[in-house]
Amino acid sequence: MxxxxxxxxxxxxxxxxxxxxxxxxxxxxxxxxxxxxxxxxxxxxxxxxxxxxxxxxxxxxxxxxxxxxxxxxxxxxxxxxxxxxxxxxxxxxxxxxxxxxxxxxxxxxxxxxxxxxxxxxxxxxxxxxxxFCEKLEIFHEMISDSSQKVRIEAPEMFRVIGKQKPEYVKPYLEKLEWIAENDENPTVRIHSAGAVRITKKALKKSEK
CATH class of the missing domain: 1.25.10.10 (Leucine-rich Repeat Variant)
Structure with missing residues (x-):
C-alpha cells in the first residue's frame, strides 16, 4: 500500500x-x-x-x-x-x-x-x-520554561499530585500562590490557582 x-x-x-x-x-x-x-x-x-x-x-x-x-x-x-x-x-x-x-x-x-x-x-x-512525588521540582522549574505552552501545562502536574498526595505539593503552595497572582500569562495563573485549590482541599480532607 x-x-x-x-x-x-x-x-x-x-x-x-x-x-x-x-x-x-x-x-x-x-x-x-x-x-x-x-x-x-x-x-x-x-x-x-x-x-x-x-x-x-x-x-x-x-x-x-x-x-x-x-x-x-x-x-x-x-x-x-x-x-x-x-x-x-x-x-x-x-x-x-x-x-x-x-x-x-x-x-x-x-x-x-x-x-x-x-x-x-x-x-x-x-x-x-x-x-513523581520526589520529582516535583522539575515541574516547578518548567513553569519558567521559554515556551508558553510548556509553562501553561506545568502547573497541572501539581494539580494531579496534589489531589492524591497533597503532602508532597504542600511545600510548593506558597510558590504556586505567588505564580497564581503574579504570572504574566493568565492561563498559567489559572492552572496554578487550580493546583493550589485542589491541594488545599485534599489536605483539609486528610486532616479530618
Missing amino acids: NEKAVLNKLKDLTRNKEEWKTNIDNVAEKLNENYSIAVKAKALWLLGEMGLKYPMEMECHVEDIVSYLDDDNPKLRERSVNAIGRIGRADENLIIPYLDKLMKMRYDESENVRHAFIWACENIATNAPEL
Missing part, C-alpha cells in the same frame, strides 16, 4: 475501537519498516491509545515505542512520549524501566516534546502518583 492508503487504514482503525486488540501487532509493525514520518507518527499515537485500553497486549512493543525518544525527528519523539504516557497510565510497571529516559525529555530542544513530557507524566501520575 502507498502512504496515503496506510494512513487512511490507520485513521479508520482509530475510529473502530472494537478492532484494536487484534490489530496491535499490525500497527506496531509500522514502526519497524520503511514507512514515512507521517505513518510512524500516526502509529505511535494509535499505539498509545491502544495501550491505554490493552496494556498487556502492548507489553512486547513498549521497547520499540521508547526507542523513538532518540529519533532525530521531533514529531516522532513527541508521539513516543505521548504513547509512553498513555501506556503508563494503564500500567505503570510497563514504563518504569524507561522512566529515567522519559524524565530526560524535559530537556528536549522541541517545545512540543517538552509539553508532551508534562502531559505524559500527568497521565502516569493519575494512577501512580508515587513515581
Whole structure:
C-alpha cells in the first residue's frame, strides 16, 4: 500500500475501537519498516491509545515505542512520549524501566516534546502518583520554561499530585500562590490557582 492508503487504514482503525486488540501487532509493525514520518507518527499515537485500553497486549512493543525518544525527528519523539504516557497510565510497571529516559525529555530542544513530557507524566501520575512525588521540582522549574505552552501545562502536574498526595505539593503552595497572582500569562495563573485549590482541599480532607 502507498502512504496515503496506510494512513487512511490507520485513521479508520482509530475510529473502530472494537478492532484494536487484534490489530496491535499490525500497527506496531509500522514502526519497524520503511514507512514515512507521517505513518510512524500516526502509529505511535494509535499505539498509545491502544495501550491505554490493552496494556498487556502492548507489553512486547513498549521497547520499540521508547526507542523513538532518540529519533532525530521531533514529531516522532513527541508521539513516543505521548504513547509512553498513555501506556503508563494503564500500567505503570510497563514504563518504569524507561522512566529515567522519559524524565530526560524535559530537556528536549522541541517545545512540543517538552509539553508532551508534562502531559505524559500527568497521565502516569493519575494512577501512580508515587513515581513523581520526589520529582516535583522539575515541574516547578518548567513553569519558567521559554515556551508558553510548556509553562501553561506545568502547573497541572501539581494539580494531579496534589489531589492524591497533597503532602508532597504542600511545600510548593506558597510558590504556586505567588505564580497564581503574579504570572504574566493568565492561563498559567489559572492552572496554578487550580493546583493550589485542589491541594488545599485534599489536605483539609486528610486532616479530618
